Every structure is written in C-alpha cells, then in structure tokens.
Amino acid sequence: xxxxxxxxxxxxxxxxxxxxxVSHTVDTFVSYDREIYKDLDGRDDIPDELLLLQEEDxxxxxxxxxxxxxxxxxxxxxxxxxxxxxxxxxISSVIEGVSHLVCVLWHADQQRELRPVDLELQAEIDxxxxxxxxxxxxxxxxxxxxxxxDVTAIDDDPLLVSRYTCARRYAWIYCQWLQSRFxxxxxxxxxxxxxxYRRSGPAKQRHINDVH
Numbered sequence: 001x002x003x004x005x006x007x008x009x010x011x012x013x014x015x016x017x018x019x020x021x022v023s024h025t026v027d028t029f030v031s032y033d034r035e036i037y038k039d040l041d042g043r044d045d046i047p048d049e050l051l052l053l054q055e056e057d058x059x060x061x062x063x064x065x066x067x068x069x070x071x072x073x074x075x076x077x078x079x080x081x082x083x084x085x086x087x088x089x090x091i092s093s094v095i096e097g098v099s100h101l102v103c104v105l106w107h108a109d110q111q112r113e114l115r116p117v118d119l120e121l122q123a124e125i126d127x128x129x130x131x132x133x134x135x136x137x138x139x140x141x142x143x144x145x146x147x148x149x150d151v152t153a154i155d156d157d158p159l160l161v162s163r164y165t166c167a168r169r170y171a172w173i174y175c176q177w178l179q180s181r182f183x184x185x186x187x188x189x190x191x192x193x194x195x196x197y198r199r200s201g202p203a204k205q206r207h208i209n210d211v212h
Contacts, residue, residue, distance in 0.1 A: 003075035007066065010098040013130050018197040019190070022105040026098050030064050037065040049097040053104065060108070064101045066094060081136050088144045091134070092127045099126035117163050118201030124149070124171030128178075129193065145175070170208050177211045 001009060011026045031037065038046055040054075040063070048067035053060060074094045077087035103122050107114040127148055135141050149172040174196075182189040199207060 001075070003068075003072045006071060006075050006078075006094055007064075007098050010095050010130055011102055013133050014099065014102050014126060017129050017133070017190070017193055019194040020102075020106055020197060022102055023109050024105055026064065026101050029062050029101060030066055032066060032068040032071070034065065034067065037063070047093075049093040051097060051100040051104070062101065062104060064097050066097055070094070078134055083144060085147055088131070088147050091131065092148065095127045095130045096123045099123040099130075113200070115201050117166060118204065120163055120167035121170055121201070121204060122197070124167050125174060125196075128171065128175040145179075149175075170205060173212050174208045177208075181211075 007026045007030050011022075015021060034046065037050055037052065038044060040052055046065065048070040050065040052063045052065070055061070070090050070093060073086070074090040077083055077091055083091070100119055100123055103119055104114065106112075128145070131144055131148070132141065135144070149168045178189070178192070182192070196204060196207065
C-alpha cells in the first residue's frame with residue numbers, strides 16, 4: 001500500500017466495520033494542494049486535515065484536504081507495531097478526515113440530519129475503531145487509547161472547545177464500554193457498531209448514557 005492508498009483503506013475499514021456503503025469513494029474528494037485550500041478556506045494557516053463544505057445554488061460542494069507529509073508519516077508509522085504520540089496524531093488526523101467525509105456522504109445519501117457535534121462524536125469513535133483494526137501490539141493499543149481521548153483544548157474558540165470536549169468524553173465512555181462488553185471481535189460487536197452508526201446524534205448520546 002502506498003501513502004495515497006491510505007484514505008481509501010480507511011474508508012473500506014469504516015464501511016466494513018459499520019456495514020455501510022456510500023455513493024462515492026473518498027479519493028474523489030481528497031486533495032493534497034494546501035494553497036488551493038488556503039484560498040477556499042480564507043485562512044493563511046490551515047490544519048493538516050480540513051473538510052470543507054460549501055453550499056452553492058442549492059448544491060453542497062465537498063472537499064477534503066490532507067497534508068502530503070502527514071499522510072506519508074502516517075503511512076510509514078503503520079509499517080511498525082510501536083507508535084509514539086506524533087504517529088498517533090498523524091494516523092488519527094487521516095482517519096478523522098476520512099471519517100468526516102464518509103459520515104457526511106452517508107447522511108446525505110440517507111437524507112439524514114447531521115449536527116457538527118454528531119460528526120465529531122462519530123469521528124472520535126471511528127479513530128478508535130480504525131486504530132484498533134490497524135494495531136497489532138497490545139502495548140501500543142493501551143498507549144493510543146490513553147492519548148486518543150485527551151481533552152486538551154485544541155482551539156481558542158469556546159464553542160469548538162466545548163464541541164470537541166463533549167465528543168471526546170462521550171467517545172471515551174462508549175469505547176471503554178465496547179472494550180469491556182465485547183472481549184472478542186465477533187458478530188455481536190459488529191452488530192453493535194452497525195446499529196450505533198445508524199442512530200441519530202441524540203440517540204447516540206442517550207445510548208452512551210444508558211451503557212455508562
């Protein structure tokens with residue numbers, strides 16, 4: 001697998017784990033051109049992963065920027081069993097971008113409402129699900145779980161900080177429950193993940209509160 005194949009591999013993993021399909025492949029929307037996305041986003045400095053949604057004449061234009069260097073680092077890290085914080089951040093950013101895109105496409109195909117906090121909650125859970133799929137070392141598994149749901153503020157905007165903190169808190173509870181409830185990767189876990197993905201945002205939060 002080459003670095004450019006990683007977004008499609010993440011999409012395939014998500015579709016397999018949640019038993020979903022979407023109308024497009026992520027490769028259709030992925031770009032590695034930072035300058036174009038700086039112009040589109042209107043900022044001089046953009047993050048290494050950025051999903052843009054722009055409505056024009058009733059149509060929604062979708063694009064995903066992934067930094068080429070970050071993608072290459074993530075691809076390299078996946079060749080080894082031990083990851084450091086930078087490795088996990090890079091892999092997680094790729095997963096998050098693809099997760100956002102797949103989630104938007106699936107909800108559009110299903111004509112379902114999708115709130116920003118719901119998008120972030122699903123992305124946090126997706127990072128856990130995909131990283132666990134890619135991980136072959138129990139030591140690394142324990143390490144990334146601790147790092148993955150770090151609620152350190154990553155933005156100065158109070159609304160965004162609140163959204164990310166809420167999403168990570170709920171994701172942490174849910175993923176810890178998955179770990180304790182499903183000891184092996186079997187049809188019961190697959191059914192739980194597939195059912196959860198199809199819940200509305202408020203229903204996902206209620207379900208997490210119920211299992212907590």
